[in-house]
Amino acid sequence: MSNAYDKMLNRLNAYRQMQNMSQENMGSVMGITQSHYSKLEKGKKIISGEELYNLKKNNIDVDYLISGRGSLRTVLDELMEQCSSKKRAELLQLIVWTVQQGMESAQIAGSAAALFTREIELLRYQVFPHTSKRTIWYKIRMANEMTQSEMADVLDVSVKRYREIEKGNTRANAEVVASLYENLGYLPSIILEEDVVNLSCLNHIWKAFEKELQDELEAFIRKGCGLWECRPGEGAK
Structure with a gap:
């Protein structure tokens, strides 16, 4: 255990x-x-x-x-939910880039920055069409450039069992999900909310920003959405 x-x-x-x-x-x-x-x-x-x-x-x-970290919702979730599904990939790229600028401004580095980079790669696999029909476990593995055997080792399960999890034929138990967090840093909500874009890591970084910086970054994202007629706050089109 x-x-x-x-x-x-x-x-x-x-x-x-x-x-x-x-x-x-x-x-x-x-x-x-x-x-x-x-x-x-x-x-x-x-x-x-x-x-x-x-x-x-x-x-x-x-x-x-x-x-030990509570789940968070921020304005980033609201922006994503209110955006047209056709523009969601573009919005995600804009959010990622904007938060990166915020990290530089707030001088966030070290382990937090490393986890953020890993989250970016997963988010890319979550929204792009060529992986839309793949399970979240496949996307995590691809985002970390790992083989099924390597993923099985990380999760301390057999390759056969991991393959069944990745195919979606069986749910990972809590011990496997705990190992995923312990070894790769992904929160369980990413696994349990596979049908949505999960911004859990970005939300924790966003909360670390000062309110003034949050307001500045939010205004920038909303301006970008307006250019696409995505317009969060007025509902998805």
Whole structure:
């Protein structure tokens, strides 16, 4: 059992108690019995992909449970959601470039910058047409220029099992998702929200900017959207 997964179980237990939820209540949220949930919390069974998805579906912050960092929404999500789907790839490129300029202005470097670069590559694979029918796991692997065997090693699973995950034939359990975060830095919401462009990493960087810089960058992005008649704030066209 990975260190990241152990920490997730600790956070899950603390979260349940903080919310004054019984094991039966939490089990119900996850679609399982109290007895089964008790075994999960004690580490005697691994939280399945379906059970992890049920947590997310019931508005429990799985990003926080696995990473210790709460999920964030920023104006970047609003801009993306309000833009025409036909212009979304262009908007994403504009957002990425603009946030990069913000990072330089705010002098963000080191591990945060490295994670940001990795996120950019994944975002490119998420929105471009030639990968639209591929699973998020394929896109992560391509963004990191890894073979299926290398991905399996990173996630500590067999190649056969990884292939089934990448094909979408089976959901990755919480231990695999925790390993993904621990070794490559991707938050679980990226896996659990495969049908949308997930800006989780960019949102954390955006929040690190001073308000004045955020306002300046947002105005620049909105101006670019206006040139495309994307116009966030007026609804998608």
